[in-house]
Amino acid sequence: MADVFAFAETRAGELRKVAREVVTAARQAADATGGGEVHALLVGAPGIGAHAEPLGRHGADRVVVVEHPALERYSSEVVAATAAAVIRAGGYRAAFFSASAQGRDLAPRVAAALEVSMASDLVAFSFEGDALVGRHPTHTGKVITTVRLAGAPAVATLRPGAVTPAEQPRTPRVESAAPALAPEAARVVVTEVAAKSATRLDLGEAPVIVSGGRGLKEAANFRLLEELADAFGNAAVGATRAVTDDGWRDPSDQIGQTGRVVSPELYLAVGISGAIQHIAGMRTSKTIVAINKDKDAPIFKVADYGIVGDLFEIVPRLTEEIRKVRAER
Amino acid sequence: MRIAVCVKRVPDMELRFSIAPDRKSLDPAGLKYDLSDFDGYALEVALRLVEQRGQGEVVAISLGPDDVQETLRKALSMGATRAVQLKADAVPADGMATARALAAELGEGGYDLILFGRMATDTAHQTVGPMTAQLLGLPCVTAITHLDLADGRGTARRALEGAVETVTFPLPAVLTIDEGIARPRLPSLKGIMAAKKKTVEVKPARLGEARLTIQSMELPPDRPPGRIIGEGPDAVPELVRLLQTEAKVL
Numbered sequence: 001m002a003d004v005f006a007f008a009e010t011r012a013g014e015l016r017k018v019a020r021e022v023v024t025a026a027r028q029a030a031d032a033t034g035g036g037e038v039h040a041l042l043v044g045a046p047g048i049g050a051h052a053e054p055l056g057r058h059g060a061d062r063v064v065v066v067e068h069p070a071l072e073r074y075s076s077e078v079v080a081a082t083a084a085a086v087i088r089a090g091g092y093r094a095a096f097f098s099a100s101a102q103g104r105d106l107a108p109r110v111a112a113a114l115e116v117s118m119a120s121d122l123v124a125f126s127f128e129g130d131a132l133v134g135r136h137p138t139h140t141g142k143v144i145t146t147v148r149l150a151g152a153p154a155v156a157t158l159r160p161g162a163v164t165p166a167e168q169p170r171t172p173r174v175e176s177a178a179p180a181l182a183p184e185a186a187r188v189v190v191t192e193v194a195a196k197s198a199t200r201l202d203l204g205e206a207p208v209i210v211s212g213g214r215g216l217k218e219a220a221n222f223r224l225l226e227e228l229a230d231a232f233g234n235a236a237v238g239a240t241r242a243v244t245d246d247g248w249r250d251p252s253d254q255i256g257q258t259g260r261v262v263s264p265e266l267y268l269a270v271g272i273s274g275a276i277q278h279i280a281g282m283r284t285s286k287t288i289v290a291i292n293k294d295k296d297a298p299i300f301k302v303a304d305y306g307i308v309g310d311l312f313e314i315v316p317r318l319t320e321e322i323r324k325v326r327a328e329r
Numbered sequence: 330m331r332i333a334v335c336v337k338r339v340p341d342m343e344l345r346f347s348i349a350p351d352r353k354s355l356d357p358a359g360l361k362y363d364l365s366d367f368d369g370y371a372l373e374v375a376l377r378l379v380e381q382r383g384q385g386e387v388v389a390i391s392l393g394p395d396d397v398q399e400t401l402r403k404a405l406s407m408g409a410t411r412a413v414q415l416k417a418d419a420v421p422a423d424g425m426a427t428a429r430a431l432a433a434e435l436g437e438g439g440y441d442l443i444l445f446g447r448m449a450t451d452t453a454h455q456t457v458g459p460m461t462a463q464l465l466g467l468p469c470v471t472a473i474t475h476l477d478l479a480d481g482r483g484t485a486r487r488a489l490e491g492a493v494e495t496v497t498f499p500l501p502a503v504l505t506i507d508e509g510i511a512r513p514r515l516p517s518l519k520g521i522m523a524a525k526k527k528t529v530e531v532k533p534a535r536l537g538e539a540r541l542t543i544q545s546m547e548l549p550p551d552r553p554p555g556r557i558i559g560e561g562p563d564a565v566p567e568l569v570r571l572l573q574t575e576a577k578v579l
Contacts, residue, residue: 011489074494076469101489105471108424108456112463117425117540120454133544138453140342141549143355145452147422148544187468188502191484192495202491208578244509251474251509252488257342257450258366258508266578276343283552287576289568295557302552304576305568309561317562321569325579 002093027059215271274299367446
């Protein structure tokens with residue numbers, strides 16, 4: 001029986017959804033290896049400890065809370081040193097982080113500080129003897145690699161969305177601790193965090209993604225996709241690399257091999273031919289719809305449903321129909 | 330300014346992959362190899378920094394068997410000053426083993442900046458850069474999309490989910506480079522000729538113990554074939570009906 005560590009990611013004082021995923025995964029791991037405890041770490045400005053309750057709801061037995069005014073923003077050095085100290089003291093079987101922007105930055109530093117190896121971006125995992133065995137989409141999603149990580153603690157990042165947060169409520173022991181490195185001693189300092197849009201969901205979190213390619217002809221025509229996304233009400237707008245390279249959309253909107261990899265419930269590819277580079281970023285979406293004027297476009301090979309024709313006629317009609325469906329709710 | 334750029338040789342991702350009979354590697358037949366995309370951006374950033382200052386050097390470093398020399402030659406032909414191969418029988422699957430070997434080499438180099446691509450496009454671990462920084466005790470900013478340097482300090486931007494973070498740091502530092510920062514140049518004829526006169530320095534890689542290994546590889550299942558439901562806007566009501574009743578996503 002061994003305990004499992006979970007890093008509970010926050011940003012701007014809010015608990016991120018991936019924190020619930022990671023605690024859920026840690027609970028599953030602890031239960032699968034004999035029913036040990038789950039210990040979660042919360043780091044942030046004073047008040048961050050209020051999130052201990054939802055972590056308990058997802059199966060955390062103990063929550064270590066590290067509060068400091070300077071930790072309102074993520075500090076890679078302070079958080080890595082603190083997580084490494086907690087993990088070193090806890091003698092854990094495994095230590096889980098999300099493969100989010102923050103988790104991918106943090107976990108390798110923690111592993112190196114502990115002088116252990118790590119597994120990345122797992123979509124499934126199990127324990128075999130003294131090893132963590134995990135599945136990791138590699139080669140731009142064209143290969144699934146199963147890796148074997150020997151030794152403890154097994155440090156791993158989990159792909160956002162791969163674990164569904166589940167409740168296994170308990171009342172956690174909440175303990176406060178000091179940062180393992182004084183925030184004033186940090187050399188790398190986050191000076192600003194600018195939210196991209198207050199109204200639009202992030203590509204990684206939106207159940208629906210409306211995505212556009214060169215077929216939209218010019219940047220201003222993305223207004224059609226913004227309107228369609230508004231009609232859904234729970235959608236984000238993505239783009240192909242060709243479009244972000246041309247500056248029609250922000251580079252962070254790019255979906256594909258070199259951009260974001262997404263798996264929404266519904267992915268609408270509008271005016272996208274379906275280059276391998278793009279498919280790599282969206283092929284695991286639950287349902288894919290393609291709208292393209294060329295019936296031979298490769299996007300139709302991965303789409304569940306396709307409409308051939310002029311997107312400038314089809315998209316406004318679709319927006320209208322989606323508005324009707326939503327209004328009926 | 331001395332800049333090291335750590336580069337990896339990876340298969341061309343546009344090709345169709347098949348799995349070798351050992352069930353844990355790619356079938357090498359028909360594969361072509363190149364510099365990993367993100368490492369190309371890192372190299373471009375380094376070359377521009379040295380060019381802007383009119384002085385300094387860019388050292389390309391790659392770990393692996395002799396075929397990585399081809400990748401290092403490309404880096405030289407793009408403009409790298411010199412190249413170092415850390416010779417190993419194979420690139421370990423374990424990022425920590427690679428990081429140990431790189432840290433052993435880089436720690437002695439007196440570099441102002443050590444650059445990596447955000448990730449290798451093949452193994453996609455995204456670990457070696459920050460692990461190397463941790464082993465060297467250097468400040469590190471990952472996945473940056475913008476970089477300014479002045480007076481021994483840097484300012485970088487990195488994309489978060491739905492936000493952009495601005496980060497400041499002192500040099501020397503380790504940075505990992507995301508797409509969108511600088512489009513890599515193609516090797517010029519002059520660069521290719523100059524690269525031929527340069528030698529690749531070969532040193533043994535001081536790899537640590539590998540604790541992460543590949544157990545198996547497989548191709549993901551194909552998506553079930555979809556269908557074209559119609560042409561033009563008149564097909565929209567049928568699409569909406571299918572999304573409601575069949576796909577159940579509305």
